Amino acid sequence: AQKVTQAQTEISVVEKEDVTLDCVYETRDTTYYLFWYKQPPSGELVFLIRRNSFDEQNEISGRYSWNFQKSTSSFNFTITASQVVDSAVYFCALSEAGNNDMRFGAGTRLTVKP
Amino acid sequence: GAVVSQHPSRVICKSGTSVKIECRSLDFQATTMFWYRQFPKQSLMLMATSNEGSKATYEQGVEKDKFLINHASLTLSTLTVTSAHPEDSSFYICSARGGTTYHNEQFFGPGTRLTVL
Numbered sequence: 001a002q003k004v005t006q007a008q009t010e011i012s013v014v015e016k017e018d019v020t021l022d023c024v025y026e027t028r029d030t031t032y033y034l035f036w037y038k039q040p041p042s043g044e045l046v047f048l049i050r051r052n053s054f055d056e057q058n059e060i061s062g063r064y065s066w067n068f069q070k071s072t073s074s075f076n077f078t079i080t081a082s083q084v085v086d087s088a089v090y091f092c093a094l095s096e097a098g099n100n101d102m103r104f105g106a107g108t109r110l111t112v113k114p
Numbered sequence: 115g116a117v118v119s120q121h122p123s124r125v126i127c128k129s130g131t132s133v134k135i136e137c138r139s140l141d142f143q144a145t146t147m148f149w150y151r152q153f154p155k156q157s158l159m160l161m162a163t164s165n166e167g168s169k170a171t172y173e174q175g176v177e178k179d180k181f182l183i184n185h186a187s188l189t190l191s192t193l194t195v196t197s198a199h200p201e202d203s204s205f206y207i208c209s210a211r212g213g214t215t216y217h218n219e220q221f222f223g224p225g226t227r228l229t230v231l
Contacts, residue, residue, distance in 0.1 A: 037222075042224075043152075043205055043207075043224070043225045043227065044222075044224040044225060045207065045222045045225075047221075047222075050219065091157065091158070095220070101148060101160050101163060102148070102160070102209075102220055103160070104157045104158045104159075105157065106156070106157045107156075107157050109155075
């Protein structure tokens with residue numbers, strides 16, 4: 001069965017600091033997809049990234065970057081020069097190719113203080 | 115991009131009443147939709163998978179007689195919480211699976227916050 005672990009429950013940083021959110025996953029499938037979502041106080045999930053298991057290339061999008069390492073089953077997310085607007089709960093999720101559903105980690109609540 | 119809507123966004127009801135939540139894929143057809151529940155400060159938990167024209171598949175521990183799911187068309191799935199009680203108060207989120215055009219990705223609705231008094 002697939003499983004996603006986000007060990008960091010809450011993180012608090014000061015604006016302009018860099019912060020890394022950890023995500024470790026478990027799956028028996030060789031084909032799977034990893035996701036990161038942002039959930040602001042409004043509750044609506046905001047899609048950030050999707051990565052398939054055959055693409056280990058790291059991704060950078062503005063202040064956001066992702067480090068996918070199959071050797072350690074990790075898909076970590078880094079925010080560079082954090083801003084107050086980055087404050088939210090961030091979820092890592094896993095979807096196996098053979099399954100319909102998506103499994104979410106427990107989430108990490110990020111607070112960026114001015 | 116693919117858009118999924120939910121209605122209502124918020125609902126408050128009395129204990130014992132039934133509440134219906136709609137999930138619509140606005141610009142694509144979705145043969146599969148999913149319903150998640152999120153309690154305060156917790157993660158999203160999958161409740162059920164809904165396939166158009168067939169019965170929903172419920173996750174272990176989810177009462178199918180309490181959470182009725184209907185997926186009568188390729189763009190609409192409904193979740194009815196029957197005889198709601200305060201412990202059913204939660205944030206309900208649906209998602210719709212896009213077809214090959216969208217690489218079978220899931221697109222999430224904005225959620226419905228249910229409060230049962």
